[in-house]
Amino acid sequence: MTVYATIDLGGTKIAGALATVEGAIVAERTVPTQSYEGPRAVIERIGALVNELAADYGERPAALGMGIPGNATAAGEVIFLPNLAGNWRDVPARAWLEPMIGCPVALLNDVRMATLGELVYGHGITTPTLAFFAIGTGIGGGFAYDGHLYMAAGGVNSEFGHHTILPDGPRCGCGSRGCLETLCSGPAITAEGVRLLLTGQTTVLYTLVDGDTGRVNPRTMAEAAAQGDTAVREVLGRASEYLGIAVSNVIAFFHPPLVVLGGGVVGTSAIDFDTVRATVRARVQMFPVDDVRIEESLLGTRAGMLGGVALAAQRGIAWGRT
Amino acid sequence: MTVYATIDLGGTKIAGALATVEGAIVAERTVPTQSYEGPRAVIERIGALVNELAADYGERPAALGMGIPGNATAAGEVIFLPNLAGNWRDVPARAWLEPMIGCPVALLNDVRMATLGELVYGHGITTPTLAFFAIGTGIGGGFAYDGHLYMAAGGVNSEFGHHTILPDGPRCGCGSRGCLETLCSGPAITAEGVRLLLTGQTTVLYTLVDGDTGRVNPRTMAEAAAQGDTAVREVLGRASEYLGIAVSNVIAFFHPPLVVLGGGVVGTSAIDFDTVRATVRARVQMFPVDDVRIEESLLGTRAGMLGGVALAAQRGIAWGRT
Numbered sequence: 001m002t003v004y005a006t007i008d009l010g011g012t013k014i015a016g017a018l019a020t021v022e023g024a025i026v027a028e029r030t031v032p033t034q035s036y037e038g039p040r041a042v043i044e045r046i047g048a049l050v051n052e053l054a055a056d057y058g059e060r061p062a063a064l065g066m067g068i069p070g071n072a073t074a075a076g077e078v079i080f081l082p083n084l085a086g087n088w089r090d091v092p093a094r095a096w097l098e099p100m101i102g103c104p105v106a107l108l109n110d111v112r113m114a115t116l117g118e119l120v121y122g123h124g125i126t127t128p129t130l131a132f133f134a135i136g137t138g139i140g141g142g143f144a145y146d147g148h149l150y151m152a153a154g155g156v157n158s159e160f161g162h163h164t165i166l167p168d169g170p171r172c173g174c175g176s177r178g179c180l181e182t183l184c185s186g187p188a189i190t191a192e193g194v195r196l197l198l199t200g201q202t203t204v205l206y207t208l209v210d211g212d213t214g215r216v217n218p219r220t221m222a223e224a225a226a227q228g229d230t231a232v233r234e235v236l237g238r239a240s241e242y243l244g245i246a247v248s249n250v251i252a253f254f255h256p257p258l259v260v261l262g263g264g265v266v267g268t269s270a271i272d273f274d275t276v277r278a279t280v281r282a283r284v285q286m287f288p289v290d291d292v293r294i295e296e297s298l299l300g301t302r303a304g305m306l307g308g309v310a311l312a313a314q315r316g317i318a319w320g321r322t
Numbered sequence: 323m324t325v326y327a328t329i330d331l332g333g334t335k336i337a338g339a340l341a342t343v344e345g346a347i348v349a350e351r352t353v354p355t356q357s358y359e360g361p362r363a364v365i366e367r368i369g370a371l372v373n374e375l376a377a378d379y380g381e382r383p384a385a386l387g388m389g390i391p392g393n394a395t396a397a398g399e400v401i402f403l404p405n406l407a408g409n410w411r412d413v414p415a416r417a418w419l420e421p422m423i424g425c426p427v428a429l430l431n432d433v434r435m436a437t438l439g440e441l442v443y444g445h446g447i448t449t450p451t452l453a454f455f456a457i458g459t460g461i462g463g464g465f466a467y468d469g470h471l472y473m474a475a476g477g478v479n480s481e482f483g484h485h486t487i488l489p490d491g492p493r494c495g496c497g498s499r500g501c502l503e504t505l506c507s508g509p510a511i512t513a514e515g516v517r518l519l520l521t522g523q524t525t526v527l528y529t530l531v532d533g534d535t536g537r538v539n540p541r542t543m544a545e546a547a548a549q550g551d552t553a554v555r556e557v558l559g560r561a562s563e564y565l566g567i568a569v570s571n572v573i574a575f576f577h578p579p580l581v582v583l584g585g586g587v588v589g590t591s592a593i594d595f596d597t598v599r600a601t602v603r604a605r606v607q608m609f610p611v612d613d614v615r616i617e618e619s620l621l622g623t624r625a626g627m628l629g630g631v632a633l634a635a636q637r638g639i640a641w642g643r644t
Contacts, residue, residue, distance in 0.1 A: 249485040
């Protein structure tokens with residue numbers, strides 16, 4: 001049976017798998033990234049990982065789809081990863097990898113790859129036009145239309161995390177100000193929790209983390225809110241409202257029947273879906289939005305890995321249009 | 323030679339023309355809308371106008387493309403025009419018009435129709451992926467990708483004028499708050515000029531309009547700014563910056579190679595393109611934007627009429643995908 005390889009390259013670990021085109025995973029392995037060793041060493045580690053997976057299963061993959069925490073050129077050949085240690089500019093990842101593993105390689109931004117996973121193996125099975133938000137350490141996005149991932153010619157688009165929500169808001173890691181990511185990412189929410197702790201505005205959260213700011217995060221904050229911490233509830237409510245504004249803007253532009261929220265922060269229950277939905281109803285007035293659904297990812301943390309399978313098998317993606 | 327009819331239905335006048343598929347206009351007429359007489363009377367006036375154009379030219383049109391200041395259903399059959407006098411909800415414009423003029427009729431929001439015009443007869447000839455902003459009494463938008471107008475299933479999308487720029491900003495006519503339209507439309511800019519006049523913060527503009535607030539508008543304000551009115555310059559600069567934020571958001575989402583600015587306010591020179599471009603460079607940091615052009619419409623006020631020709635001839639629009 002034909003199998004495809006999928007790799008999710010992260011800042012701390014490289015997750016790899018072999019799967020069928022139906023999305024059934026037949027082999028799985030994870031290794032540390034150790035990006036400080038530089039691009040060549042990491043790419044070699046990825047090549048070795050794919051070869052080990054093939055040995056585990058006893059069959060070579062037909063192709064590899066790989067998600068990266070940054071952006072590839074439109075043809076998916078060269079990648080730029082600003083957030084990894086080492087000089088990850090203009091790295092010819094595809095040219096290096098293909099001889100190592102003996103099959104075609106396609107590269108894609110990790111959140112666009114998760115969108116592709118959701119499109120081909122998740123909500124997209126019934127709703128092939130959808131917008132996707134991944135809310136974690138950063139915030140990324142993707143958009144699929146009529147069964148195909150939207151891909152701009154430049155290879156980068158759908159940067160929902162880096163559009164302006166508050167023009168004079170906090171400085172963003174990207175260099176701009178008041179991006180959604182500064183208001184609703186895991187670190188952004190955590191920073192507001194730390195602010196509450198340090199200014200004595202919370203007792204439930206303080207008790208929960210034993211006064212240790214290092215233990216404040218969206219998960220402990222969601223727990224504090226569930227236990228009745230009104231200050232933390234307000235912070236999470238505001239973050240959810242900012243996300244609701246961002247979702248409203250995406251709906252105003254694309255008007256998809258479905259917006260999917262995924263990523264680690266959504267998994268912690270820190271995001272209040274009712275607030276997101278109420279904000280959308282208040283903000284989008286140019287057309288009825290009762291039929292625009294806002295739902296959690298059906299695939300959770302597996303959206304990216306499954307997106308790599310779709311990428312390798314060239315399902316839901318038209319490279320010719322890029 | 324085959325000719326197509328095009329109609330731009332506005333709040334005060336109905337502009338009509340016959341044109342070839344190459345965009346050469348061979349007959350042209352305009353009549354008042356008088357929308358207070360109700361939908362049926364207006365639709366009959368449009369039918370008569372098309373028939374008069376056909377008599378002028380001596381040939382029947384093969385089809386009609388009509389732009390409306392509101393939204394049609396996806397199939398372009400029924401329209402809803404909230405800003406016209408009379409009850410314009412669920413009006414079967416197509417069913418009424420086709421027997422009157424004896425040819426197929428297609429309906430489209432006027433700004434999406436202008437985007438189609440720009441796509442088929444303007445900048446789109448060389449750059450078939452583009453975003454379009456029409457800045458006038460209201461602000462509308464459109465997006466074309468790979469030579470086709472983007473059309474969501476619901477028939478409404480690309481509402482760039484109604485996405486949030488200032489979450490706590492002024493109340494918008496649409497019901498939301500701080501939409502781009504509340505900050506950069508003609509009336510929004512005029513209101514800020516009136517504020518300056520009434521609070522004694524401008525002398526150049528005051529002299530120019532003889533102290534008459536009724537004569538304050540984007541055109542007189544642009545003239546005052548050109549004559550050195552620093553307060554008015556600041557107001558126009560801020561409106562241009564808000565527009566720049568909106569353009570940045572559109573670029574972050576779609577990453578088109580070109581953003582076209584059109585509409586009456588752009589025609590008055592009230593918008594400072596350098597400020598728009600500088601704002602985009604400051605706000606879009608996730609990918610290089612040096613190659614994303616921000617240009618004035620090549621067609622100006624004719625974008626809508628020419629879009630109607632493209633709509634009638636079914637160029638640049640795939641109804642099957644809606």
